[in-house]
Amino acid sequence: MADPTGLIAKSGIELLTFGTPNGVKASILLEELKEAYGKEYTVQSIHIGKNIQKQPWYTDLNPNGRIPTIVDHDRGGFAVFEGLPILTYLTRHYDPEHKFSFPVDSDDYSVAEQWIAWQHGGLGPMQGQAGHFLRAAPEKIPWAIQRYVGEAERLYGILNTRLADRDYIVGPGRGQYSIADISIVGWTNYTLNVGIDLPGQFPHVDAWLKRLLARPAVQRGFVVPSGEPSKATNPFLERALAGEAGLEEQKKGVEETRKIVADAKEKYGYNTMKRKHDADGEPATAQPNPEPESKPVETKTKPAEAEPSFAELGLDPRLVQAIAKQNFEKPTLVQRKAIPLALQGKDVLCKAKTGSGKTAAYVLPLLSVILKRKTTDPTPFTAGLILVPTRELADQVFKAIEQFSAFCAKDIHAAKLTENVSDAVQRSLLASAPDVVVATPARAWHSVQSSGALSLEKLQCLVLDEADLVLSYGYDEDMENIARALPKGAQTVMMSATLSAELEALRKIFGARGGPEAVVLDLKEEFGAEDEKLTQFYAKCAEDDKWLIAYLIFKLQLIKGPCLIFVADIDRSYRLKLFFEQFSIRSCVLNSELPINTRIKIIEEFNRGIYDIIIASDEKSELFGDEAVDGEVNKPKKQAPKEDEAVPEHPKKKKRRQKKDEEYGVSRGIDFKNVAAVVNFDMPTSASSYTHRIGRTARAGRAGIALSFVIPKELYGKHRPTSVKSTEKDEKVLAKITRQQEKLNRKLQPYNFNKSQMEAFRYRMNDALRAVTRVAIREARTKELRQELLRSETLKRYFEENPTELSHLRNDGELGRVTRQQPHLKHVPDYLLPKDGKKALESERIGFVPFKKEGGKDRRHRKGGKGKGRSFKVGGRKDPLKTFKVRRKAK
């Protein structure tokens, strides 16, 4: 096609542009206007390599001699140059419905202008110069490269923050797609080209970019200016990095660019500089060789010690993409430390605090190693075995694997061996030799030994999550068996928040394989400032006062936000739930008696914000409390779990079969999201159990509180109706917990409440307690199980064939409400509230932390205010709480 020599259109808009980051903004908007309003336009490609933009006919229209330019033939051939005025001109005249813009006199219009100007004055020039010095400049100048890439990164940091809780840059709520996005997207789509890794470094920007690239008009807008898709955009280079055949050259190009950028940054201590840039815009002086005395500071800031991105940890790019999709901005400490070691094939024993991201720390390197191996050896075999103590955790880890392998799903096949399925089904699950198997030790060993379905012959990596608990759950024998079956050289990775005495036992079991010495990562010293986000309180009170305080706390919303309450046993969980119901406080119970699917569903629904309070009976960790006070809580003796009927029991292990699931456990490892508070309604009996329970809050850098009710020795057993054996040694346990937390620089503070103000509520508390009789508790417990049975898919089929049995069960279900209903308790009359309002109940404002995520939205819908209690978004089929209603007894 001949090069342009002048304007060619007689009417409409004529666009003169080229396929560069700056050049595509006008074509994208014109494509949008065409799609929305049918506005046609004419385009001429101005090849900047041939300097068409310097020709006089062009500079008559655009004296700056740059693309893009538009000419509006319908308005007398009016010409506009520069991106910002082109975008605003076009929307002012041709976007009457403000589909891509905002009313000119609105603040949003001004905000859009500001971001477009930010792109013009900041992002465009900085990234443009980064590209120039990386590719066009006759010599590679490290100073210039690190300076411009660094500045572009600083600017992307700003955009990333802007987009953290928005879909689009400007507009109300999560924003409205507009010319601000269109102005910036061109630059954002060419970042790999300058060594910037959006998914790893700026995940919110990356997510936004992908959102924009999904629009057909945006896709066309990128192609129109040059007439063909560019080979430098992020999606194209990502394909190259993922190893697409024929794109080896491009892959090499990106890798070289990354190296040049990394070297340039290293040479000038880029991160130090970056901080100075942030502070005052310019580095004072370059200090390529810092003096020795500045070393301590330097070790923190030098690139080797600076926090690497996920991409820099050496993970497969497809995993990095998936990580970005989950909005993980940067690796956590345990991920930074453990991933490189695991990738090198080292054995790792790692102790890191609860909620610090240990799952990703072992799953990611495992998947990365598998993906790497598959590029040369695609034969299917089980390369990774992840052992966890509970079925809930197995389910969670399996889901994490699915999420992390979202962009390589065809290359990663995982299986979970904890379902209630027969050997035959398990065999078929394992028949295709999944790359990764997640299982409890008993189930894994059973599949190896009895059914032979699981082969460990070629296993490359064994992971023990919650390693100490795996041992204390009585899986030692299965573990010893598995250890013996491991091939020589298989890597072992063990993780937990509490590993100490178990270390030796684990070493004994796995050390004998003759592998290299394991690296022990004890990350407790490095917990740092993050810990401040967890505030711990304890309240010394009488046995019945617990109920009073709990009633007030939840009814008057002294604690706001999702909350986990731990109680000593199952009966107590129903008792507290029914007690709360008397005051219209809605909650949900979680215990080992419920079927696994129900348990998983409850956790998922809690995480989705469907309800706010879970009352969990942590009977498992109580039973197996590993360091119980005075040794009164015993460890099981080689007691293997009986997960379900599908696993034939080991002859030695036949002693005990309970209805309860022995592989239940909610205080360990379960990733309850955004838990504002953990309440130990009944104290745990060991310090490690406490650590894991409180670890359900303040996860992933969020804030949270833990509140524990402690029964002083002299008050134990004084209120028989509410007394519970496990609390007899509360004070001793508290002392132990306090010592343990002090070692971690954490403090437990007394929670003071205004006793006299609380007294006014006591008769209501007593009324409610009296209404929750033993019979009512039993009914609630049975009813709950019955409902779950009715829901079971397998039983549904059975009942279809045996309808009479169903009606028996249903009729039985009508037995019900034996809790006395007391409508007067549902509300808190104003005369009961202290003059100063509910705050006066706390004698000192020790301050509950704000639970809403900073800057975030509260997903939970509440209505009503002071004294009205919580109002959950419930109702309809989705309301899991409905299952817990107790109905009137029919007979």
Ligand SMILES: Nc1ncnc2c1ncn2[C@@H]1O[C@H](COP(=O)(O)OP(=O)(O)OP(=O)(O)O)[C@@H](O)[C@H]1O
């Ligand atoms: N790099 C990261 N950035 C942001 N969030 C993260 C990151 N890594 C993990 N998370 C999130 O942090 C939460 C806690 O992670 P995870 O469950 O792996 O913690 P854990 O250390 O295993 O905790 P526990 O000891 O209680 O089992 C999860 O919601 C996870 O998605």
